[in-house]
Amino acid sequence: MAATASALLLAGAVLLVAEWLRGRRELVRDLEALAAIVADQTTASVAFQDPGNAQEILRSLHAKEHVAAACIYLLDGRRFAAYAAQRTRLGRCPERVPTAAAAGRPGQRVGAGVAELWRPVVVGDHPEAIVFLRSDLRWLARGLRLQALALVGALLLAALGGFLLSLRLQRIIASPIEELANAATSVRELGDYSVRVEPKSEDEVGQLVDNFNRMLAQIQQRDDALIAAKGALEVRVDERTRALAEELRERRRAEAELERKNRDLEASNRELDDFAYVASHDLKEPLRGIHNYAGFLLEDYQEQLDDAGREKLQTLMRLTGRMESLIDTLLHYSRVGRVDLAMTEVDLSVVVAEMLDSLRPALAQAGAEVRVVTPLPVIRADRARVDEVFRDLVVNGVKYNEAVIPSVEIGALPAGTPAGGELPHPAAGPVFFVRDNGIGIPARHQGVIFDIFKRLHGRDSYGGGTGAGLTIVKKVVERHGGRIWLQSAPAEGTTFFFTLPGPVDVGQNRRTEGG
Amino acid sequence: MLAEDGCARAGALPQRARSARRPLRPILALLAMVISSFVAPTWGQSARGAREYDLKATFLFHFTHFVEWPEAAFSSADTPFDLCVMSPDPFGGALKEVVAGERAAGRELRVRTVESASGAAGCQIVFVPERRDSALVRELPGVREGFVLTVGEKEDFLDRGGMVRFELRGGRIRLQVSRRALGASQLQVSSKLLAVADME
Numbered sequence: 001m002a003a004t005a006s007a008l009l010l011a012g013a014v015l016l017v018a019e020w021l022r023g024r025r026e027l028v029r030d031l032e033a034l035a036a037i038v039a040d041q042t043t044a045s046v047a048f049q050d051p052g053n054a055q056e057i058l059r060s061l062h063a064k065e066h067v068a069a070a071c072i073y074l075l076d077g078r079r080f081a082a083y084a085a086q087r088t089r090l091g092r093c094p095e096r097v098p099t100a101a102a103a104g105r106p107g108q109r110v111g112a113g114v115a116e117l118w119r120p121v122v123v124g125d126h127p128e129a130i131v132f133l134r135s136d137l138r139w140l141a142r143g144l145r146l147q148a149l150a151l152v153g154a155l156l157l158a159a160l161g162g163f164l165l166s167l168r169l170q171r172i173i174a175s176p177i178e179e180l181a182n183a184a185t186s187v188r189e190l191g192d193y194s195v196r197v198e199p200k201s202e203d204e205v206g207q208l209v210d211n212f213n214r215m216l217a218q219i220q221q222r223d224d225a226l227i228a229a230k231g232a233l234e235v236r237v238d239e240r241t242r243a244l245a246e247e248l249r250e251r252r253r254a255e256a257e258l259e260r261k262n263r264d265l266e267a268s269n270r271e272l273d274d275f276a277y278v279a280s281h282d283l284k285e286p287l288r289g290i291h292n293y294a295g296f297l298l299e300d301y302q303e304q305l306d307d308a309g310r311e312k313l314q315t316l317m318r319l320t321g322r323m324e325s326l327i328d329t330l331l332h333y334s335r336v337g338r339v340d341l342a343m344t345e346v347d348l349s350v351v352v353a354e355m356l357d358s359l360r361p362a363l364a365q366a367g368a369e370v371r372v373v374t375p376l377p378v379i380r381a382d383r384a385r386v387d388e389v390f391r392d393l394v395v396n397g398v399k400y401n402e403a404v405i406p407s408v409e410i411g412a413l414p415a416g417t418p419a420g421g422e423l424p425h426p427a428a429g430p431v432f433f434v435r436d437n438g439i440g441i442p443a444r445h446q447g448v449i450f451d452i453f454k455r456l457h458g459r460d461s462y463g464g465g466t467g468a469g470l471t472i473v474k475k476v477v478e479r480h481g482g483r484i485w486l487q488s489a490p491a492e493g494t495t496f497f498f499t500l501p502g503p504v505d506v507g508q509n510r511r512t513e514g515g
Numbered sequence: 516m517l518a519e520d521g522c523a524r525a526g527a528l529p530q531r532a533r534s535a536r537r538p539l540r541p542i543l544a545l546l547a548m549v550i551s552s553f554v555a556p557t558w559g560q561s562a563r564g565a566r567e568y569d570l571k572a573t574f575l576f577h578f579t580h581f582v583e584w585p586e587a588a589f590s591s592a593d594t595p596f597d598l599c600v601m602s603p604d605p606f607g608g609a610l611k612e613v614v615a616g617e618r619a620a621g622r623e624l625r626v627r628t629v630e631s632a633s634g635a636a637g638c639q640i641v642f643v644p645e646r647r648d649s650a651l652v653r654e655l656p657g658v659r660e661g662f663v664l665t666v667g668e669k670e671d672f673l674d675r676g677g678m679v680r681f682e683l684r685g686g687r688i689r690l691q692v693s694r695r696a697l698g699a700s701q702l703q704v705s706s707k708l709l710a711v712a713d714m715e
Binding site: 041043044045047048049050053123124 | 570573574576577579580581617687688689690705707708710711712
């Protein structure tokens, strides 16, 4: 607005200056024409010395408003005729010809407020007089002032029009857009999508406002949905976190419980082992005494005793012998649980061969056949214990056997081979087996055969025994980090499977054997 | 040529003036009268005595500028322009001084003093002084053909067939022109001349 106004003003000023220069040029040209006419018309007046006529002619110049004064001077400088259009200083012709004009040649002098021009009056070939015209440039200024006024008026009108137009534009465009901008700012700064701009018109700006509102509504909708989803998600995450924490706590509790129980179990195991050792060790002493004294009685009082007495003493001796063997077994068992394993490289094929060698007389007596059906590997183990495992299982297989030719097979399966309905861990190493064609074990008894002193048969049937063999086997296997399981059915024989991965630490405060 | 041009311009200006500033005219007329009252005495003085014929000599010369003669007024193409004064010559050499070295109608300008009417044959302007009879005009050769501008001083000069008379009035020399005599002649008189003259 201000720029336009100043441009207009500048243009107006330039226009005015140009107009002024043009007007002055025009005026001087007009003055020249007038002077030429006057000079021509006054020739006779000058020639025949008729100032009245010259006066008349000069007076006709009053039609030219800018002409302030017009005079005719004779060549000797005297004023011949004069016309004053103005009763001002400009309107008074000089009494004598101005010096510049005296030469009788045409000339002009244009000053700030006045333009003077002179021309000779030529009669025949001779200049006889001088026409002198003077213009009041203020007349030009008056015209210009009018133009300037018109210009200023136009400017004011234009400014007014512009102002009104801008007011209207303000109402139509600027103010809705300003509201839009404000709304956008509040949305950006406050995140408040509920802001709406009131549409004021049906035109493009109105549509813009409508679209803005619609867009805001959509954003708000999505924002709400997002917030709701976020809330739901947070609730779910919270729930899940709580559940997980609960689970974790539960698991820790369970682990702690397990550990505690484990510790308890270990402690009680240890106590049991210690107790068994102490008990059996300390019990053996008096038992030996009882046995010995029973023998002494039987030998020394043979004559005094009747058959019934002798028999009773013999039973006493048998029972004490049995008890000793039980205690020995118990000692042995507890030793297996207590004593550290002597781990070495053990070639099982050698171990088994030597073991079979030592059993050969017994086996031959039973007419049994024992075969090693697969190559046996070299493992790290306690040689004596492993020997015991194979020996016990072979002996059991031959012992609990009613076949014509009792048969036992020893072998090893590759690590991880499914066997006996179980899938051993590959890391547990080869799966060993000892298979017999014995009497088999009914399914209902398979769970208890590893219990100590558990015998499924009469005390003296199948060669008797303490019923601790499988218990010790299991213990040895477990101390080697392995598992033992079986597959069996009555009359079909039994197959024991076991693994021997490596030693298992059974506790720190283990008492070494002795004492 | 001159006359036509002058006529057109002289006609144009006053017409516009009258239509535009009619109410101012009385004031301007008064102004003109005031100025004239200053100017007039100066001229009255100059027209008196010996200066009178100096002026008249100038006027006679100036007629050559405001009047056009037909070619037939001259006997040949190189015939000089003759400005004739009937004797007795009242100018006393002033006229000769004025026209010295001048030309008129593209010809050499001569001043001749003539005794009788017949002596004025071939003259383009004939001046008849106060002391000569105005009737002389009719006898001048070339007058009947309308080739001669006759200028006189005597009061009955125009009545006797003269064309232009110098009249001494209010200390100034005024021109009196006979419309009839000029109209009958072959001469073309400029309207500018007529504007400063009194018509009879």
